[in-house]
Amino acid sequence: MEFDWSAEEIEYREDLRAFLVETLPENWAEISKDGPGSDAQAAYSLEFCAKLAEKGWLTQNWPAEYGGRDASAWRHAILGEEMWQCGEPRGAQYMNVNWIGPTIMEYGTEEQKTLHLPPIARGEVQWSQGFSEPEAGSDLVSLRTLAIRDGDDYVVNGSKIWTSYVNHAQYCFLLVRTDPESKRHKGISILLCPIDLPGIEIREIPSVVGDRYFHEVFFSDVRVPVSSRLGPEHEGWNVVAHALQYERVGAARYARAALTLDELARRAAELGMIEDEAVLERFGEARAACEAARMLAYRVIDLRNQGSPPTADTNVARVANTLAEQAVAELALETFGPDALEYGSFADSHFRLAMTAGVAVGATEINLNLVANRFLGLPRE
C-alpha cells in the first residue's frame, strides 16, 4: 500500500487546473447555476468538451485504438474530480467518456464504433440514458418498453421516465424488451437510439431540483433500425449491469462536497460561528464523511486500475458518497440560514444537486442490498 500521487499525476492536476482557469468563462457560475441539464450548461459543454478533446484529455481513458491515450484509471479519476468540483463543465458528456463509449467499444459492431466513437471523442455529441420507466425504477428489470422486430427495424412502444439530459441529446442509450414473452433479466436489449426519430416525444417533468432536470420520453411506433442494437438480442442485461457499475462512481461527488464544505467553513468563520464547539463538531463530522467517501472511491479506482472486474466496493463507495454529500448539503443550508432560501444561491445550488444523490443511479437501498449480499455475503431474502 502507498497513497502518494506520482509526480506525473501531480503535474497533470496542475495542468488541468491551469486549463480550467484559462478556459472557463467569467460567467461560469451563472452558466452552471441551473445544473448540467440547463440550456446554458448543455450549450457550453459542447464548446468546453471540444477544447478538452483538443488537449487530448476528454477520452484519455480510452485505448489508443479508439483515439484515446490509454490513460490510467487514476489519471482519469483526477479529471473527474477536477471537473465535478467546478460544476462539471462537461455537462452530460461525462457519461459518454466514462461508460457509453467504453460499452460501445466492448460490445459494438464496427459500424457502430465508426458511427459513435469519433463524435464522442471530439466532444460533439450528447447522450442520455433511457433506463427507468414509470413501473421500473429500482426494480429495473421489470421494464416494459417493447421493441418488436419488423423487417430491418424494431418498432418501439412505451415510455421512459426521469431521463436527464435527453432534451439536448442526439442519442439515447435505450433499454427495451425485445422478447414480449420474456420476464425479468431475459429478453432485454439495448438500442443506440437516435432521439430525432418520428414518434418520440419528450416532456419535461418540472422539479425542485433544477430546470430541465427530469423528462418523460414517449415512444409511439418508433422505427429503430436493427443495426442500432448494441450487443446480442435479448441479452442486453449483462451489458447494462457491467456499465452501471462504472456509472455508480462516475461522478466525484465527494470532491464537490469537500470543496463546498471549505467554502462553508470560510463563511462560518466570517459569521463567527465556527468557534462554537457544536458547529466545529458538525464540520469535522462532515469533513470526515467526505474523506471516507474519497478513500472508498479511490479503492474502486485502484481495483479498476488493476484490471479487476467490478465488485461491490462500488456500492460501498456510492453509499459513502451519498452520506457525505447529504451531510454537506444540510450544513450548507444551516450555515447560510434563510439566505439559502434564494434560488441559485451557493447553498441552494449545492443542496439541489445533493438531494438526488440517494436516488440517482440506483437507490441507496439497492446499493445496501448489494453490499449485504456481495460484500458481506449475507443470504438473499
Next chain:
Amino acid sequence: MDFELNDDQRAITEAIETLLAQHAGAKRAVELGPKGDYDDALAAALSDAGFLEVALGEETGALEAVLVVEAIARAAGVVSAGAEVLVAPLVAHRALPGPVALVVAGESAPIRFGAHARTLLVSDGDEARIIDVAAGAASPVKSNFGYPMGRVELPAGAGESLGPGSGPSLRSWWRLALAAEAVGAMGAALDVTIDYVERRRQFGRAIGSFQAVQHRLAQCAVAKEGSRWLTYEAAHHGAPAERAATAAAHATASARLVFNETHQFTGAMGFTREHDLHVWSMRLWALRLELGGAAGQKRALARARWLGGS
C-alpha cells in the same frame, strides 16, 4: 496509489496473525478480562518476534505498525498495542518499557492499562513527557469496557520532556492508534455478528436474510471500510494532525454505529460472556471516550483544517 499490500506488508500481516492465533483471541481475552489482568505472555511474544520495532524499521514504518495494531485489536490482545507498537516509537523515537499507558496531563479518569503501565506517555500541552512509573503509584479500576483500567497519579512536571511540539505530535499518533484499534475491533465485532445472523433462525429463516438487518449491517461495513482506508492513508503520510484526526473522527463515529447494531442483532446472547461480541464491542466505547472523546476528534479535525490548530 496502490491499495494492495506489498510483499513486506503481506509478510508482516501473516506473521502477526500467526503469532496472534497462538497467543491471543477472544477466549484468551475472556480469561483475562474479569480479573483485569494484562497479557504478559502475549507482550513477551510480540517483543521477541520484533513487532515493537516495526514502526522504526529500515523497511517498515507507521503504516506497517498500524497493520500490526489493527491485527492485535482484531484478535482482542490484552496488551497496550497502540501505545507500544505505534505511538511510543514514533513520538519518542525509541521503544519504551511496556506496558505503556497514554494519558492527558491533569486528567484523573481511569485510563487503559493504567494499573499495569511501567511507562506513561503524557500529553501535556505543547509537550509530551515520558514518566517511569514507580511500582504501586497506580491503582486498578474495575471496568466492563474490555481493557484493564487504572488510575495514575502524575507528579506535576515530572519525567522527561520530549521538547516543544512533541505534544501535538503525541496527540496525532495517539489519534491514529485509536483509529487503528477501533478498525480492528469493529472488523471482529462485525464478523461475529454476521456469523450470528447467518446461523440464528427465527420465523423459519436466518435473521441475516431480513433486509432490515442486512441494510444496517451494510451501513456498518461502509463506515468501517471508510475508517480503515483513512487510517492507512494517515499512517502512510506520517499522521499529520488533520489526517490523523480525520481517521480518528470517522473511526470513533463508526464505532458507535457498529456497537449499536452488533448488539441489536445478536440480541440477548450478545450481552452474555458466553458470546464473544462483548470482547470487542465494549472496547469500542472505551476508545470513543479517550483523548477528548469522539466529539473531540471531530473538533480536532475541524480545528486542524480550518483554524490552523491541533
